[in-house]
Amino acid sequence: xxxxxxxxxxxxxxxxxxxxxxxxxxxxxxxxxxxxxxxxxxxxxxxxxxxxxxxxxxxxxxxxxxxxxxxxxxxxxxxxxxxxxxxxxxxxxxxxxxxxxxxxxxxxxxxxxxxxxxxxxxxxxxxxxxxxxxxxxxxxxxxxxxxxxxxxxxxxxxxxxxxxxxxxxxxxxxxxxxxxxxxxxxxxxxxxxxxxxxxxxxxxxxxxxxxxxxxxxxxxxxxxxxxxxxxxxxxxxxxxxxxxxxxxxxxxxxxxxxxxxxxxxxxxxxxxxxxxxxxxxxxxxxxxxxxxxxxxxxx
Amino acid sequence: xxxxxxxxxxxxxxxxxxxxxxxxxxxxxxxxxxxxxxxxxxxxxxxxxxxxxxxxxxxxxxxxxxxxxxxxxxxxxxxxxxxxxxxxxxxxxxxxxxxxxxxxxxxxxxxxxxxxxxxxxxxxxxxxxxxxxxxxxxxxxxxxxxxxxxxxxxxxxxxxxxxxxxxxxxxxxxxxxxxxxxxxxxxxxxxxxxxxxxxxxxxxxxxxxxxxxxxxxxxxxxxxxxxxxxxxxxxxxxxxxxxxxxxxxxxxxxxxxxxxxxxxxxxxxxxxxxxxxxxxxxxxxxxxxxxxxxxxxxxxxxxxxxx
Numbered sequence: 001x002x003x004x005x006x007x008x009x010x011x012x013x014x015x016x017x018x019x020x021x022x023x024x025x026x027x028x029x030x031x032x033x034x035x036x037x038x039x040x041x042x043x044x045x046x047x048x049x050x051x052x053x054x055x056x057x058x059x060x061x062x063x064x065x066x067x068x069x070x071x072x073x074x075x076x077x078x079x080x081x082x083x084x085x086x087x088x089x090x091x092x093x094x095x096x097x098x099x100x101x102x103x104x105x106x107x108x109x110x111x112x113x114x115x116x117x118x119x120x121x122x123x124x125x126x127x128x129x130x131x132x133x134x135x136x137x138x139x140x141x142x143x144x145x146x147x148x149x150x151x152x153x154x155x156x157x158x159x160x161x162x163x164x165x166x167x168x169x170x171x172x173x174x175x176x177x178x179x180x181x182x183x184x185x186x187x188x189x190x191x192x193x194x195x196x197x198x199x200x201x202x203x204x205x206x207x208x209x210x211x212x213x214x215x216x217x218x219x220x221x222x223x224x225x226x227x228x229x230x231x232x233x234x235x236x237x238x239x240x241x242x243x244x245x246x247x248x249x250x251x252x253x254x255x256x257x258x259x260x261x262x263x264x265x266x267x268x269x270x271x272x273x274x275x276x277x278x279x280x281x282x283x284x285x286x287x288x289x290x291x292x293x294x295x296x297x298x299x
Numbered sequence: 300x301x302x303x304x305x306x307x308x309x310x311x312x313x314x315x316x317x318x319x320x321x322x323x324x325x326x327x328x329x330x331x332x333x334x335x336x337x338x339x340x341x342x343x344x345x346x347x348x349x350x351x352x353x354x355x356x357x358x359x360x361x362x363x364x365x366x367x368x369x370x371x372x373x374x375x376x377x378x379x380x381x382x383x384x385x386x387x388x389x390x391x392x393x394x395x396x397x398x399x400x401x402x403x404x405x406x407x408x409x410x411x412x413x414x415x416x417x418x419x420x421x422x423x424x425x426x427x428x429x430x431x432x433x434x435x436x437x438x439x440x441x442x443x444x445x446x447x448x449x450x451x452x453x454x455x456x457x458x459x460x461x462x463x464x465x466x467x468x469x470x471x472x473x474x475x476x477x478x479x480x481x482x483x484x485x486x487x488x489x490x491x492x493x494x495x496x497x498x499x500x501x502x503x504x505x506x507x508x509x510x511x512x513x514x515x516x517x518x519x520x521x522x523x524x525x526x527x528x529x530x531x532x533x534x535x536x537x538x539x540x541x542x543x544x545x546x547x548x549x550x551x552x553x554x555x556x557x558x559x560x561x562x563x564x565x566x567x568x569x570x571x572x573x574x575x576x577x578x579x580x581x582x583x584x585x586x587x588x589x590x591x592x593x594x595x596x597x598x599x600x601x602x603x604x605x606x
Contacts, residue, residue, distance in 0.1 A: 135313070135317065138314050138317070139314060139317040139318060139320075139321060142314050142315075142317075142318045142582045142585060142586050143318070143321075143578070143581075143582050143585075144537075144539075144540025144541055144543055144544045144581075144582075144585045145540060145541045145543070145544025145545065146544045146545075146547055146548070147543075147544045147547075147578060147581055147582065150547070150562060150563075150566060150574075150578065151321065151322070151325060151574075151578055153566065154325060154329075154566050154571065154574050155325055155328045155329050158566070158567075227441065231443050234443055234445075235443060235444070235445060235548055238443075238445045238548070238551075239547070239548065239551055239563050240563070240567060241563070241566060241567075251443075251445075254445060254446060254449065258449065258552075261449065261452070261453065261457070262453075262457045265453055265457075268446075268449050268450075268453065269450075272443065272446035272449065272450070275443050275446065276438075276441055276442055276443075276446070279441040279442075279443075280437065280438065280441040283437060283440065283441055284437070287437075
């Protein structure tokens with residue numbers, strides 16, 4: 001799922017070009033006028049705050065077992081009810097935001113850093129490095145959606161860390177391709193040649209001259225990559241291949257709540273709702289960001 | 300056209316070969332002794348381990364083992380399941396039809412609804428219908444597949460009792476899994492069709508056809524749609540891969556027997572030969588489907604054939 005719209009994303013983000021300074025403030029203005037995007041950013045920021053402040057705002061310890069109050073429906077005392085162990089659902093939903101936000105950011109960071117390095121080298125040096133990297137991405141793309149993540153988890157074991165690495169690596173090919181094609185389009189530009197002429201080293205040119213000029217599409221891709229990573233991470237935990245109980249995680253909660261599904265639907269409804277709200281909020285912001293940076297949107 | 304097919308075929312084979320390499324290396328990359336991993340957690344006596352090493356040829360150089368792995372895989376020999384001790388290929392062929400039926404049905408649903416709704420939105424750009432459809436599509440890409448499945452079960456099986464919650468009885472047990480699996484692709488397709496439609500509608504040749512007074516239906520069906528479809532066909536191929544991998548989740552939610560459930564159960568049981576086999580089969584299906592999509596691309600768009 002991480003790569004649901006990968007091809008479309010590649011095409012869309014390729015249209016996003018690096019804005020110069022005046023264009024940049026114009027893009028910012030467009031973004032600020034987009035109410036859905038601003039709303040999305042606000043909601044997502046609140047969720048990040050919730051994740052950070054979980055120890056303070058959660059009404060109880062998310063893993064403390066309290067059998068007397070097991071499977072209580074939502075009430076004024078337990079806003080989201082309790083699970084089979086009497087743990088407060090509200091506390092677990094609040095703490096669950098930690099793993100989700102973590103997977104979202106860490107996995108995307110892995111994709112961005114890995115994708116940028118490979119894409120920069122492949123696009124700038126061409127030759128056998130390019131050939132090797134492109135073959136590698138072809139092979140990675142031959143494992144659709146969550147499959148590559150499953151391969152990685154089968155190797156690394158079932159836990160949060162391998163889930164983050166798995167999701168990060170399986171989304172990487174898209175970043176490699178976008179960075180590489182952006183590098184190809186700027187490497188012949190005069191400022192790059194000028195840097196070569198005055199004797200800059202390859203790495204300096206890549207980092208100081210090329211990277212800043214290809215970063216805009218990557219930012220859009222990364223923003224839209226966070227919700228995909230969160231869904232992929234939650235899916236893995238739901239399958240029992242990511243976060244393991246008793247750690248609170250929305251995917252894991254849905255997986256364990258499934259057994260008391262008919263009896264205690266609140267255990268399945270609230271964590272799912274939390275995922276949808278989180279993912280929707282970043283998607284709204286990401287869509288807005290893409291539209292703001294896409295020069296073809298300028299009227 | 301023959302040249303084009305040959306070219307695509309030549310590009311596909313190394314990809315499949317490298318896929319087998321990745322799957323083969325899985326066993327080597329897992330920390331620990333491959334023989335004991337192969338055996339799983341049970342009966343790992345030193346004699347048994349040595350026997351496995353001998354039997355699987357783990358004492359030979361890696362490249363010999365890989366060559367052997369590929370040759371055997373080509374002949375359909377993917378080893379034996381640690382869990383059931385049946386040949387992996389048999390475990391796979393038992394379940395493959397279930398997964399294919401689910402994926403194909405979902406693909407059909409996604410194409411019918413995705414293209415229709417996307418066109419409706421694109422033709423009525425910036426209307427209230429467009430706004431509602433695109434909001435629904437955004438919700439569609441934001442809802443995790445497994446949660447949608449759970450909600451459908453809650454509504455149609457638990458509350459209304461219309462459809463069976465799990466298992467695979469008749470056709471009615473296929474409805475919810477197929478709808479669940481199709482939702483994401485439908486939403487993705489609808490968004491793309493809309494964008495593609497809007498782009499085509501702004502082209503000069505459509506202005507011309509409008510100017511010469513063609514009826515709206517002819518303009519849309521004869522002139523706009525075929526060109527709007529070109530980028531969509533590629534995405535349909537990619538979506539098929541997402542459906543195969545989405546089946547992993549859908550089959551688990553609805554407890555349907557299939558390749559997806561098999562691979563998840565196998566990872567949990569540390570049944571590595573089965574994991575390798577299923578991943579290899581799914582990746583190969585995906586690569587072949589995209590090969591076919593590449594070919595159909597050339598049929599739709601003559602410019603590609605001529606390149």
